[in-house]
Amino acid sequence: MQRAGKDSVSRAHDRWAAYVARYHAGNPGITETAFEHARDGALGTPHDWLAAALPGPVGAVLDLACGSAPMFDRLQHDSYLGLDLSTAELALARARGRGPVGLADARWLPLPDSCVDTVVCSMGLMLVQPVDDAVREVARVLRPGGRFALLLPALGPIAPRDVRPTAALAAALRGPGSMPQRLGGRRLKAALGHAGLTVQAMHRHRFPFPLTSPDDVRLAVSALYTPGRTARQLRKAEERLARYVTDRAELGLPLLRLVAERADRARVVTMRP
Template sequence: MPALVVSEDGLDWPRFLAQFHAARPGVIEAVLSRSLAGDHTPYRWLARAVSDAGTVLDVACGSGPMSRELLSRPPSASKVRTVIGVDLSADELRLAAERGPGPWVRGDALRLPFRDGSVDAVTSSMGLLVIRPLNRVLTEIARVLKPGGVLAAIAPALRPLSPSEMRVPARINARLRGSPRFPGSVELAGFTKSLQGAGMRRVEDARERYHYTVASREDAELLLSALYLPSTKPARVASAVDFLAHRLAKRGPFPITIPMRRVVAIK
């Protein structure tokens, strides 16, 4: 993940994120690539926002799912697409290199190693929640974008969730005695103002429900292992897995709803 600062909650987020992604490279991709809304994953939804871009920089690329999604859907016949993935985690980049052609660049999102006005689009899955401070990363993204270039990002959201869709997450959180956490605000507080300060204009703010199906205990373990739980004891995580496994044994496979948000801005 990109370089971070210690947040106001007192957690050493840089250390936690470095350890998390060293120990579990590809785990977030494993969950989101199995989370569906109709015929598409969150990665495909994000790719659609930059469908005609030629040169795309994927910030906080992780194990490279966005790069592969974009390369599988080339732009119009008159364009050739290049997708560059950048991340601070050597372990995530190593896995990305095993899965796709790259190029892959180890770099800090707050000091992107690219020239001014050098890319048509920037994508980021989860990055805007973990790269701090937000205004600095947006300024850096705007710097590398060409005039008229597009920023498209996705992140987990708090809504939309119906009361019935909230029941299982609420019971998971009760067993965890908390909820998943991020360095930044899940609802991207101050996002529009930060965009304007960086010289970009928001043109879309959309939300979608995705569904991750728990059909085995392994599915439950995978889901819990992909959550940022910096202060949660392992016994609490095990309790949440046991709850999901017990529900599965009683009711059979069931979906867990993951609300996502997609924001698109133009320089």
């Protein structure tokens, strides 16, 4: 019985991994495009906000689940390495002059122990299952005193004006887009702490995603992970959301930013597949 439960969990992980691989093969750079659109007047884009958590020199950087590598130009690094599972995302990163980048799974990093000063991971950790494997790898490759800064989707804060368009979108899609797992502050702190990473700062912020044209509506729907949704459902989601378009309309994009530090004596466990 326990075995059967485990098998179905790992089948669900595999289905998600296959969906995410197909999605990014067909939509390279989508997160960067959506984040450029969700610019906050004071903080800039969500990628700018993540970079602002690591001001000044950051030494050797590993960008985990780097996608099109939007963090490359935003950090004062001595060296940069981006790793991701999507060849289409990596090709776009290279076409934009960012890198080096390479193909690797966040759960098994092809790097020696204690070799980087900083790890960044923007909107990637929630896709990696089990998340503890990725966090353990981050702790392993970070030097003692090194920092790990990450960005994740959050449930809040949202503004009252977000409620109706978000509910319309969720109703049309039968669920507000999807993520393979929700990583809230408590779950994250536990996973990080277990690997010897101490949380230094955690913030949440709502970024405004303008909804002022049909193109904005299309971007909002296409930037969501929507496994199992039919083309008809996606069209319906666009139609519903289009009803809220005005020259000042927005959707809220709540994000969580966290910075952790590797303690001097992290529990470093080297794992190989």
